[in-house]
Amino acid sequence: MGNVTLKKIAELSEVSIRTVSRALKNHPGVKPETGQRVLELAERLGYTPNIAARNLRLNHSNVVGIIMSSNYSNNVAIRKVNDLQKQLEGEGLFPLLGHLPKETEDLRQILQEWAGLVSTVVFLNWRSQLNPAVVLHGLPQQFIFVDIPNISDFHSLTIDRSRGIRNGIAHLVESGRRRIARCGNIPNRESGFMQAFNDYADKEVKHFYFEAPSMFNDGIELAPQLISNDIDAVFFDTDRMAYGFLKYCWQHAIAVPQQIAVIGFDDDPWGEYSCPALSTVAHPIADINEEIVELALNPAKPQKKEFPTRFIKRESV
Numbered sequence: 106m107g108n109v110t111l112k113k114i115a116e117l118s119e120v121s122i123r124t125v126s127r128a129l130k131n132h133p134g135v136k137p138e139t140g141q142r143v144l145e146l147a148e149r150l151g152y153t154p155n156i157a158a159r160n161l162r163l164n165h166s167n168v169v170g171i172i173m174s175s176n177y178s179n180n181v182a183i184r185k186v187n188d189l190q191k192q193l194e195g196e197g198l199f200p201l202l203g204h205l206p207k208e209t210e211d212l213r214q215i216l217q218e219w220a221g222l223v224s225t226v227v228f229l230n231w232r233s234q235l236n237p238a239v240v241l242h243g244l245p246q247q248f249i250f251v252d253i254p255n256i257s258d259f260h261s262l263t264i265d266r267s268r269g270i271r272n273g274i275a276h277l278v279e280s281g282r283r284r285i286a287r288c289g290n291i292p293n294r295e296s297g298f299m300q301a302f303n304d305y306a307d308k309e310v311k312h313f314y315f316e317a318p319s320m321f322n323d324g325i326e327l328a329p330q331l332i333s334n335d336i337d338a339v340f341f342d343t344d345r346m347a348y349g350f351l352k353y354c355w356q357h358a359i360a361v362p363q364q365i366a367v368i369g370f371d372d373d374p375w376g377e378y379s380c381p382a383l384s385t386v387a388h389p390i391a392d393i394n395e396e397i398v399e400l401a402l403n404p405a406k407p408q409k410k411e412f413p414t415r416f417i418k419r420e421s422v
Contacts, residue, residue: 109152117150118143129221134243168199169401170219170226170246172212175204180345181371181388185229185251189394196398205230209240216244225401227251247404249397260400261409262393269386269414270297271304273340273368276422278305282338282366286313288327288350289342294370298340317346324349328357337365338422344369344376344385351379351421367421381420388414 115122120139128135128143135143173186190200201223206212212235216226226246231237231253238258241248249260277285287298302312315330317323324346331339331350341347347369354361361367361381369376372387389412396410 109147109150111152114143114147114150114152118146166222166224167197168201168223169193169397170201170203170216170223172203172205172215172226172228172230174230180373182229184374185388185390185394188390189227189397192391192394192398193401196402198398198401205232207232207234209235212240213244216241216246220245225249225404227397228253247400249400251393251397259407260405261407262396263409263411264389264393265411265413266293266386267297267300267414269416270294270340270370271301272416273384273386273422274298274301275304276416276418277338277340277366277368278308278310280366280422283309284311284313284334284336285338285340286315286331286334286336287340287342288315288317288324288331289319289346289370290316291319291342294342319343319346321345321349324351325353328353331365332359338368339365340368340370342370344371344373344383347383347385347421348373348375348379351381351383355380362420362422368416372417377419379421384419384422385417386414387417 111122111125115125118125118139120128120143124135124139125143125147128140129147171186171189173182193200201219203215203219205228206215219226224246227249229251231250237248237250237256241259247260249262250256251262252264253261254263274285285302287294298312302310313334313336315327317327319342324341326349328350339350341350347367350367351361353359354365359365367383369383369385372385373383376383376385392412396412
């Protein structure tokens with residue numbers, strides 16, 4: 106049966122070749138009874154791989170699609186993907202990676218081609234011009250959005266960044282710090298700092314904001330301003346920015362944390378080995394990925410869940 110063609114299947118099932126092609130991809134535009142007839146015929150003739158046919162009938166598979174940005178290259182992003190792959194494989198599931206295209210039709214084409222092989226798709230990135238209700242309309246998969254705001258009608262797993270930030274600020278205030286600066290430019294950090302400083306408005310805590318790109322060299326370049334303003338604690342938007350500041354302190358004999366306490370954000374793996382070891386706020390990577398694995402194994406109705414960041418105290422505070 107190795108020479109079975111789409112044309113042969115179309116003739117036997119009394120539909121067009123285009124309909125057969127769409128049915129084999131589980132396209133939502135095909136009538137269910139027609140699609141089922143085509144799939145059964147294709148499987149019986151040996152045209153469709155058995156695993157795909159079985160997955161289409163059962164609406165479940167052991168392959169999980171992961172859609173991410175084509176420039177998914179920063180340290181935290183890589184750790185998220187690597188941990189998710191590890192957790193999936195630990196449960197007998199296998200990741201299928203894809204890059205997020207710019208256009209609606211391009212994304213729909215990817216998802217349609219995955220239908221039958223992939224029953225759960227995880228979005229680690231999204232584009233503001235894409236409308237989930239339009240892009241995903243009629244597609245058979247279960248969709249999970251991770252840390253993407255304003256998602257409804259699909260699984261939405263979000264991160265509460267304010268929890269870890271507020272706990273970090275609480276430690277600084279309770280340890281006697283009163284001139285606390287935030288350095289960086291990442292928007293999703295803002296609310297956590299505002300909430301934290303409002304918590305201690307009655308303790309005469311003065312807070313400062315130094316806006317700058319959140320890279321290593323920016324931590325070095327901001328250091329003189331922090332020191333000249335008598336800042337006694339600084340919270341950086343990223344660990345890499347904090348590393349730059351620690352380097353400046355080492356070069357200029359500024360004692361950390363005695364003269365100034367330092368906290369970063371991201372829980373970079375090297376933070377534990379810096380001198381002093383860097384206190385930081387950690388993303389809930391493992392917790393979110395555990396939830397993704399659970400949903401992949403046991404599909405459920407769309408739900409919204411929020412996962413808090415956590416403050417990790419080390420030698421720099």
